[in-house]
Amino acid sequence: MMRVPFSYLDRQFADLDAFLADLRAFIPTGDFTLGKPLVEFERRFAELSGMPHAIGVASGTDALILSLKIHGVGAGDEVITTPNTFIATVGAIAMTGARPVFVDSEDGFVIDPAKIEAAITPRTKAILPVHYTGNVADMPAIAEIARRRKLLVVEDACQAIYGAIDGKPVGSWGATAGFSLHPLKNLNVWSDGGLIVTRDDELARKLRLYRNHGLATRDEVEIFGHNSRLDTMQAVIANRLVGDVPARTERRIEFARRYDEAFADLAPELRVPRRRPGVRHVFHLYIVRVRRRDELHQFLNARGVEAKIHYPIPVHLQKAAAHLGYQRGDFPNAEADAEQVITLPAHPYLTDQEIAYTITQVREFFGKT
């Protein structure tokens, strides 16, 4: 039986020599905090994102928290997002003191722009669309609403490094965007890590202060700030990986295309989400909807295909969200997804044979050969 792993870490780092050689040179420098390799990585990430500024922070969660707080979002404010996301998106809003307000997702797991306006109140300060799974939210529509209603837009691009709409990259639509470098992300380091990108020079300057205790110089504190710095040691790792992002992403996109094609005739038992034209979906997660999800999940795992569920409980039904007063039925799409989604391995370290094997297993489950 073939084994198709969900995680790619052992393949990606099967040969450690080059990484360890970099670290062997780096560790004796002691340049551990906001050091030279970090500056270099920020420059290269900015270039990859097509944005003038990238600021390394401790995690994708912090990238969102700092982005919201630097704009003054806090107690008494509301921030609109979708319950179809990883918990950290919403945790970030709550950590600023603001209230998360949910809007249901559309077919592609991203916020439905048509439902945003109904959720806006006088307290709404920002919209926080999530480019969930690596799909890109409908940013032209969201930006238009934000402009008209004078709202801030912060993009949660944690899963969408190198994503774009009609060539315009994620991170370029909002005031800032947060990215994650968590070990399972499309660009990953050996620990938690994140980045904020922005086109605004003054905002970039303030974010650099804000991630570093508010220190304008070693001895002058301009604002009470966080300690949220991307470790320079992790930037050493990232510098070795960042150049590969376009090629690796193309491979993810190619695998997703093969899956999409191979599953086209399985509807309505298995439904491939709608692919919006012009979107460079980077397929951090390749997710389809299946009525007999739990059965398929078991079947695939028994056949060696490591499928996962992202996520079985939508955020608004988590215990953490109880105080917000939402109930089952409030967000039908997100709730249906929680019952039907299944994530197939689609990372760039898989072989053509493994993708073909996965396709065969899925089709076999539905009695198709």
Added chain:
Amino acid sequence: MLSVPYVDIAGQHAPLKAELLEAVSRVIDRGEFVLGREVEEFEAAFAKVSGTRFAVGVGSGADALVLALRALGVGPRDEVITAPNSFIASASAIALAGARPVFVDVRDDLNIDPGKIEAAITSRTKAILPVHLTGRPAAMEEIGAIAKRHGLAVVEDAAQAVGAELRGRRVGSLGSIGCFSLHPLKTLSACGDGGVATTDDPELAEHLRLLRNNGLRTRDDARMWAVNSRLDTIQAAMLLVKLRHLDRWTEARRVNASFYRHELAGAVQVPVDGPEEHAVYHTFVIQSERRDALKEHLQARGIGTSIHYPTPIHLNKAAESLGCGPGSFPITERQSARILSLPIYPELRPEQLAHVVRSIREFFGDGNPERVPRSPHE
């Protein structure tokens, strides 16, 4: 000329390089980058260092403070009492938790004056956050008694004081929660940012674990809104290597401190150890009226020094809204013009220590600058 840099991070890491890289490779081989086995091992080992039942690894010392305050329910409209002469993070943590920092002046030992705390307590005061500045324990017995009398929590800012003791009890175990930094310049340091929160209370420990990990009890069960602030597994693996050397390093700092104290007494004001006080000398801070000239003099002789910190927290722009102008905390303000931190790290060689002492004596016109100081290792 003999050079004595103020810090020498590279000097600590060069001899450990092979061991550190081996520890890192073990983590990579298992792919356990987030909350992996070494984090638990390090937490267990660190709990022994702090003399507590629990230690929770977090992203930084600053985060340890923020999470500790949050775990204790400190938030908007609350006040937290601390010292104004610390690193900014002591006060920022309070502000980031949504509360208001309230400062109380310090004593000659650079730690918060317990005699002045009660006057600062209001109906909004929720906690006292004493700082064990320079690695010297604050007056925890007096502070504990005040906290008990007023029903306040005590959060120890032990960022600079890993392993310090008061009457045989380790810092980190003397309040509700102890907060440590593992920043590269600390006495026990990660090769990046890192921190630890310690406690004896199982509920607080569990609360801290949720707060550092997006509120997740399991992958799919979010119990509360929270941040992501986890000590990296890779850092924990390297810290386990370094932890084996901690006692030796701390002892070397104390030996260096005692040498300086003996050789410099009379020329400058030197820090002294109180009874049953085991300070770990993260910094060795002397005081002199002629601080700035002395600093320049030492610089010219290749000796790096530092000032912790030249501007008290309350006089920084960040603290403007708190409304404490110059004169609010006279002892802190006076000290800020007098304090100077000398190189104190374990890797200092005897001739470097002697050069520091000789240069300081020379500055103060010691009759015989060529007199060779006693060796620190005699």
